Amino acid sequence: MTAAVPAPRIDTSKPHPARVYDWLLGGKDNYPVDQEVGESLPAEAKDAARQNRAFMNRAAAWLADSGIDQFLDIGTGIPTRPNLHQIVQRTVPSARVVYTDNDPIVLRHAEALLVSSAEGATDYIQADVREPLTIIDHARKFLDFDRPIALSLIALMHFVPEDQDPYGIVGALVETLPPGSCLVLSHAASDRYEELAAMVTAQYAKGGIRLGFRTRSEVARFFDGLDLVEPGLVTAPEWFKDTSAPEAEDSGIYAAVGRVRQAR
Incomplete structure (x- = not known):
């Protein structure tokens, strides 16, 4: 795989969402500033990170089983096995995946850990959603925009508050996708465990990271104009297709897959 730009210096003086997420998942590619944020969060934050990851695994596997062989993953985060390309290439060895993240540490690991199978291909760009x-x-x-593409925005858009035009950003991305493509999105809820949501928002803010948790109806807006795949917009542990149901558990994460409609 190739990287789009040389790796810039990693700023270890400020926490970064990708590295906090890595800490929550039990990874080691983080720094004391990231650990400080992670340790200040309620225990449920680790559950949310795990639920997000599991949803991504299930959704990616289902999309590959459904015949989609191109993926654009924005907000990739620090590589954690199995990575998206490993999941989809089990079913479609020739699948192509573009990874995107704005944290330089992700670029540092990309060439070593985001390596495709021989039949497929992966690419990486350091950029911001x-x-x-x-x-x-x-x-x-790298991808053929005349054929369906899966756009993955996992646990990303709640880092884009209202004044940064989150709906316009997602709309601009989806608008480029051909019919049959899918948007895969998970998002922290503001209306399920309100005290916990407020606590998490406050702790991230202390590290200079702004959050924009949203209600179910606000998350649903990201799918305007798309056809929701069953079971629709549900909590992350409730989303599954063509497999046995995951273990039931509480969750403050909404998740869904929406399909771009065929042209009429």
């Missing part, structure tokens, strides 16, 4: 057209311009060099 707030620059959707930059990401799409790069992805067009």
